[in-house]
Amino acid sequence: MLENSVGARAGSFGDYEQLGEDVLIERCKAGDTAAFDEIVRRFEKRVFNYALRVTGNYNDACDVAQEAFIRAFHSIQTFRGDAKFATWIYRIVTNVYLDERKKLKSHPTTSLDDTIELDENSVTRQIEDSTPSPDEIVQTKERMRILQRAINALPDYQRIIITLYHVEHRSYEEIAEILKLPIGTVKSRLNRARLAIAEMLESEPELFG
């Protein structure tokens, strides 16, 4: 997952890969776009996947993720070292999503299940057996599709919290910081979101029995 940008880096930016996050950010602040490029490389996958689960839509995820990086670029001067960059960028993505969601929902969308072809490896990883049968692959894909649909059906704040916690594996403390909410509120909302998801999946007993 770390190094799959095939051939995208010709080695000329090699030094940047060695640099620490704080150094990169200092360079960004000084107007060094190559440093920002490295930041994008490091965070694009997380930003994209977060945007994907929150928007539930591949095209929208591209837009939101891109917009988030542009906002990060513009406001990098305001980033202080007291928070992790990851926390900061998650906050920006969340804000972009909340700002844009009206627009996003109004233009014709293709749903997640239409556009994401799960590759065989990721399907295989879902199935504990070493050799999944074609049936199992189909069933796993179907489960993932239904699961994303359930996530999409959640209210925005529940979807955001459940994604941050279960997909992005952020701690309660970090989510509280990203959303500027008290930890207790994060916990109670996560509980509600989990219950809602479980309830929605109950209506699919053949897959989630």
Add this chain to the structure above:
Amino acid sequence: MNCKAARNLFSAYLDNSIDSSRKVDLEKHLADCEQCDRAYSRFRYAISMLERLPDVNPPAGFRASVMARVEVERRKVPARVRWWSIDWQKVFTIRVPARALAVGLAVLIAFVISLQVLPPLRTGIAGLFLAQKPSEAPISTLDQESARAPMPWTPENRNGQGLILTLDVVQSGVYCLKLHTKSLKPVAFDIDISGTKYSGFVVADKPSAIKVPAPRSGSVRVVHVAWSIGEWGRYQTVFLPSKLRSRAVVKTFSIEKATVADVLRRICREYGVAIIAWGNLGKPVAYAQVYQATPDDALYECLNRVGFKAYGVAASIYAVEPVR
């Protein structure tokens, strides 16, 4: 324990963050109540599915397209800036459809507060949210001694088609930032004064003015102004000292590993001059030595080699812009 209470504990039980007495109660309930027991296994299963959602790769060329946009943005000054700091408490407690309302409220509240703190305002907000006709701004109390800048904002301002920023000094440490245009089309603006945000529009016959309290002694207030007219726009930064000093002084100091913004802030503070600037103020300034210099010389010394120029537009007020 009833079923509802039991279900509310599912999360804590799953995370093992439940206290032991409640844990005993819950387990007892799950043993007795078949429905909750089944609900809990479904709950656990659903969570395990969530945890196993696969990562998806961004589309090929995603990073390249981000960087292409960054390049474009870097060249042009950002057009309309949207302020995106959101009051999360409001977003989340007023519930979804009310968010727009919540933001509107926040702005209104800011407006009301500023009305109280700063005497009569004619911010664009008035025009936007209250459909209020701008009245004459109370600028009659101008200190004639102090600087007054009729800011013809740079030749690039297309004959006043953009936003014309004028800085006045009102007595008792209050600046008045006037916003006007010669354009008949509305010029949208956003202003950030130490975290308080205003936005609105001005057209030729409807100027706006915002009072900005001077910072406390020895510090600098930075005001960000973003505006756009059609596709064209600019981001300007105003540096305001605690007190404008009208008589020229000379100073000696050096600056290291700074940015243009740092330099302007320093000069603003050292000399007590106001500076209105645009351009990439994040540009690094490796080193600059200012020796017994006037503000003009200091600005030249620090900015010339990084491609910026400064010129005085009134006593103690300077404009700074990139050299074209």
